[in-house]
Amino acid sequence: QVQLQESGPGLVKPSETLSLTCTVSSGSISPYYWSWIRQPPGKGLEWIGYIYHSGSTNYNPSLKSRVTISVDTSNNQFSLKLTSVNAADTAVYYCARAIYFDYWGQGILVTVSS
Amino acid sequence: DIQLTQSPSFLSASVGDRVTITCRASQGISSYLAWYQQKPGKAPNLLIYAASTLQRGTPSRFSGGGSGTEFTLTISRLQPEDFATYYCQQHYSYPLTFGGGTKVEIK
Numbered sequence: 001q002v003q004l005q006e007s008g009p010g011l012v013k014p015s016e017t018l019s020l021t022c023t024v025s026s027g028s029i030s031p032y033y034w035s036w037i038r039q040p041p042g043k044g045l046e047w048i049g050y051i052y053h054s055g056s057t058n059y060n061p062s063l064k065s066r067v068t069i070s071v072d073t074s075n076n077q078f079s080l081k082l083t084s085v086n087a088a089d090t091a092v093y094y095c096a097r098a099i100y101f102d103y104w105g106q107g108i109l110v111t112v113s114s
Numbered sequence: 115d116i117q118l119t120q121s122p123s124f125l126s127a128s129v130g131d132r133v134t135i136t137c138r139a140s141q142g143i144s145s146y147l148a149w150y151q152q153k154p155g156k157a158p159n160l161l162i163y164a165a166s167t168l169q170r171g172t173p174s175r176f177s178g179g180g181s182g183t184e185f186t187l188t189i190s191r192l193q194p195e196d197f198a199t200y201y202c203q204q205h206y207s208y209p210l211t212f213g214g215g216t217k218v219e220i221k
Contacts, residue, residue, distance in 0.1 A: 035210075045158065045201060047210040060209040061115075094157055100148040100205045102169065104157035 002027035004105035018082040022095030036080045038091040120213035126221045131192045135216045137185045137202035146206035
């Protein structure tokens with residue numbers, strides 16, 4: 001059973017960079033797509049982007065100018081960086097496998113506040 | 115972007131009821147649609163992909179149908195553990211998008 005676990009700071013200051021890592025266990029990063037998805041409190045789901053195990057990426061145009069997703073296959077991890085955050089970026093951030101999402105992490109609440 | 119519109123957004127039902135949720139796409143997406151169940155404080159759980167294929171472990175009381183622009187999720191006999199929020203998601207084109215959700219509550 002593939003397991004995903006998000007890690008990173010739960011509080012980020014406005015204008016700074018949000019950085020999260022997803023560790024994949026009981027399975028390999030290859031040969032799958034890996035996505036980041038977020039959910040503001042009490043609201044719906046928004047796909048942020050994916051990375052393929054080879055390193056190719058695809059981002060949501062609504063966030064593309066601020067997002068970088070990278071992969072570390074040797075450690076079975078992939079990461080999210082979101083720059084210039086503001087209060088609207090406060091959300092639970094999930095990592096998930098593929099482009100319809102069969103495995104999810106438990107989610108991590110990231111609050112943007114000074 | 116492909117917009118997904120779910121209806122209703124809120125549904126009140128009783129245990130044993132048959133429930134149907136609709137998801138409409140702003141343009142044709144063939145059968146590239148998935149359904150998820152989300153309970154409070156938990157990650158979504160994949161129920162159905164490719165419009166009608168049950169994910170391993172999904173109870174058979176769940177079924178999905180449709181193609182093109184109109185899709186349905188049906189729960190044949192609602193169980194207590196089915197009270198949750200349901201989302202559709204298209205995986206036909208990028209950016210991947212979700213419907214706004216349907217909250218199923220106990221009548």
